Amino acid sequence: MRHRLLLGIALLAPIGPATAQQHPPAPSDADRRAEATVRQMTQAEKIALLHGPVVAMVPLAKRLPGITVGAGYVVGIPRLGIPALVETDASMGVANSEFLRKGDVATAMPSTLGQAASWDPEMSRRGGAMIGAEARDKGFNVMLAGGVNLVRDPRAGRNFEYAGEDPLLAGTIAGAQIAGVQSSGIVSTVKHFAVNDLETGRNVHSVAIDEAAMRESDLLAFQIAIEKGDPGSVMCAYNKVNGVHACENRFLLTDVLRRDWGFRGFVMSDWGAVHSSEAIVAGLDQQSGEQLDGKRWFSDLMPAAIAEGRVPASAIDVAARRIVRTIYTHGLDKRPNEARGTIDYDAHALVSQQAAEASMVLLRNEGDVLPLVATARRIVLIGGHADVGVLAGGGSSQVRPVGGFVLEEKGDGLGFSKRSYVASSPLSALRAALPGADVTYVDGRDPAVAAAAAKAADVAIVFGEKWAGEGADQPNLSLDRNGDALIAAVAAANPRTVAVLEVGNAVAMPWRDQVAAILVAWFPGQRGGAAIARVLTGAVNPSGHLPVTFPAATTQLPHPVLPGANAIPADAASRAVYGLLSDTKPFAYSFPEGSDVGYRWFDRTGAAPLYAFGHGLSYTRFRYSDLRVAGGERLTATFTVTNIGTRAGVDVPQVYVRRSGKAKRLVGWGRPALAPGESRVVTVTADPRLLADFDGARRRWTVPKGRYAIEVATSATAPVLTGSVVMNAVTRRP
Structure with missing residues (x-):
């Protein structure tokens, strides 16, 4: 079955509010x-x-x-x-x-x-x-x-x-x-x-x-x-x-x-x-x-x-x-500014859970180990306090959830930046979702004990964590608490190992090729345990795609050494509490990447990331076809996405543009939800600012006349359809 639907996400306004200075708005x-x-x-x-x-x-x-x-x-x-x-x-x-x-x-x-x-x-x-x-x-x-x-x-x-x-x-x-x-x-x-x-x-x-x-x-x-x-x-x-x-x-x-x-x-x-x-x-x-x-x-x-x-x-x-x-x-x-009424926390928790389910990114799924199926009778969960809850970020933004924190530990950073766990247990949620399976838990403190439990299971699900909070940057990309060694030990004992990552940043994965599957759950919030279980079991088909590049090593970054690391007191370096120390020396730093942030830097340098910006897998498969592009004053790309798998799923096709001598830029995306066999047409119209250079001396955005390469892709490094278009020169105020 085939439908035509315009789904693209891009800015459709002209280049900035061009009339803001020339014609001030009438007083409201x-x-x-x-x-x-x-x-x-x-x-x-x-x-x-x-x-x-x-x-x-x-x-x-x-x-x-x-x-x-x-x-x-x-x-x-x-x-x-x-x-x-x-x-x-x-x-x-x-x-x-x-x-x-x-x-x-x-x-x-x-x-x-x-x-x-x-x-x-x-x-x-x-x-x-x-x-x-x-x-x-x-x-x-x-x-x-x-x-x-x-x-x-x-x-x-x-x-x-x-x-x-x-x-x-x-x-x-x-x-x-x-x-x-x-x-x-x-x-x-x-x-x-x-x-x-x-x-x-x-x-x-x-x-x-x-x-x-x-x-x-x-x-x-x-x-x-x-x-x-x-x-x-x-x-x-x-x-x-x-x-x-x-x-x-x-x-x-x-x-x-x-x-x-x-x-x-x-x-x-x-x-x-x-x-x-x-x-x-x-x-x-x-x-x-x-x-x-x-x-x-x-x-x-x-x-x-x-x-x-x-x-x-x-x-x-x-x-x-x-x-x-x-x-x-x-x-x-x-409106009177006062506390009022009762809050429907159950309805609100569902909003949070649905957001968590949509956020999770399946990075790897060798042998289709996921979703968990009825043949997996013995499943062991390892580490991450998965028996009681899910990790939350710390600092002034932290929310004390309905049901409270089931566990709180001191975290680096602000005094109130605690390492806290929301009372939403992946273990309990998986047991409820798989009533016929034997689902157990091992805390992971002893890698040898964890490996033995993994070896006796059909599937091992090991939770890797990297906590983050206001007031502290992180010295490296390694998982907390020897998590990398734990995952490696579990994967060595069971080839059907699934790594679930509760993280606030990109992380290193020295064990990547040893595990069968990797699911990034981020800090998943109020019903994070239930959301993780629904994605692992296939009740929800994962549709998340990375909003950041996962580098293969810090040497690939514009700053291999974190700026300011030499400005902090020597006794603080081991604690990674960099943010708010009163005796931190003033320092300055610049950006070698300039405007080429993230995937643009990797494109510019030719470095291969661990996982690219925009990457994300599904339990179904999608095919792209029929790319048509138009240029002139406005760049438009139209193409068809078809679900060629056996499950309903949501895809995120991305459109990138490259100009000669410049790093590629994301100009839009679609998010079609497709039943098996269904096709939809996605149209992305690019905001010219995403194609332009900014001229600071003249205070203008300028789109140079020329030929622009177009990529429809599944990530910043995985083009599927390509084309090109000639754009006219366009100049606008900021």
Whole structure:
């Protein structure tokens, strides 16, 4: 059976908001109301909107009444009907460490990197709507979601919070999540602006990158996320960019964000990222978590800065107006900001489980050992605390899940970055899914005992882990706790070994060719154990594809040695706690890869990765045919995908474009769900920015006239259909 359906995912807007500078938008009702409201404010009331504390660090007697304890709050102005802004950390759900709200629970989504592995923006939108609804019902009206920093180094501690290495994929997934969060009637941020890709010395390091490289990579990811999600706020980052702190970087906050992109919300700082009152002149509107900064630049010290002429009074008006306009735009003034009703955690858990199932990436499946079938009567699970739960990432984004953590251990990084396990047992889920099988568990602490158990089983499923958390980068790509040796020992004892990886980053796999199957489960969230079991047993056909490149070795990376490793105290190196040490020396580093992040770097250098960006297997097979391409002003690729296997499945065909002398670029993808024998037509229309160079001197995107090579592929290194097209020269504003 054959159907024609247009499925492609790509940006269809012109190259950037070309008219933002030439033709400013007409004032909206929110603009007019905000202007009128700010005119009625005293200077003290305006300044009150520009700063907020970490709630948990405020003595109970001094807290604003009725405020839900979260990341922070900003007082409102009751006489003018301006509500307080009550903020929660986010991305994987409503963050709720014991430091913040003892005993609170929320639905834990899979890691954002896992959600990006689904390549499914609609799934991200649904997840965003769910976590936004929980935030609203817990009494919050601002959610610090929308992490879109590109994954430039697989050792970076917060990669699990972000959406991969490609600007189109990352921006699309993050933008969908932001739109979902805000559909629940609250404000979302996009963060951390910009080029904030390492935890090592994050408060003291500076990244050096030229404008063209930044525009074509990290900034493009933010631009796409903002276009897709329309966030109410942008959160600026800790690091310096070209020697200037991100939160007082006029180029980023004023020239790019407001002048070129036409952003009309407000900019808040990350918690502890402000260094002067004058940052408001550069484009920062709000100091967040002010106790974590050296001084209260936007509160106690602001009146003196105004009086001394270091900050013009008009800058206070502008910042207050942006904040109030955002409140009006998103209707925060029309809804009571208080905890309300009961939350349907069962329904929300299903959203999380479906996202986890869509995120899992089958990297290898020799001999079709998966899915598990009835002939596998004796199955042993080994390691990873798979008897009780699944691993979660750590830091300010961590969600204490419904049912709590079944196990918590100290982790490197921030004090609240604990190595925690969600109470969703793969062992229990597999036993329920395979009632006729003998499914047992061995903890894996002794590789010899594990090998003996594996040898006696029909199939051995060994869990490899690599924990990640805010405040710490990782010294290598090896699995934690001698996990590589454990998998090798199990595989040597049983050729039908399946490795399940609960990881927040790409990892090395020295044992890859010894195991029959590899499933990347990421940090799978609230019902991660059930999701793993459903994929292993075939109740769900895996459809995830890698959102990052898995390198064969760190020597293939632009920085074989992690930047800043020599700047940390010698006694800290062995602990891999690089991020927040107060005695870390300032350092600077640059990007040899420029805009060629991830798979583009591998394409440029010719290095063969362990597993390529975009790779992912299915329990069925797909055939591609009938490629047709069109050029001129707009590049379009149309092709047919057919399911030639015996199972229904979802495919993710990817379209890459290469220009002479340049690394290939992803320009779009499809995600057809196909029954056996079914065909569908996929059309991808490329956003010209993905083909263009950015000319910093002229502030223009330029698509050169010429012939462009087209690849329809199953990954960045596996083209299936090829073609070429001639493009006209196109030039646009940013």
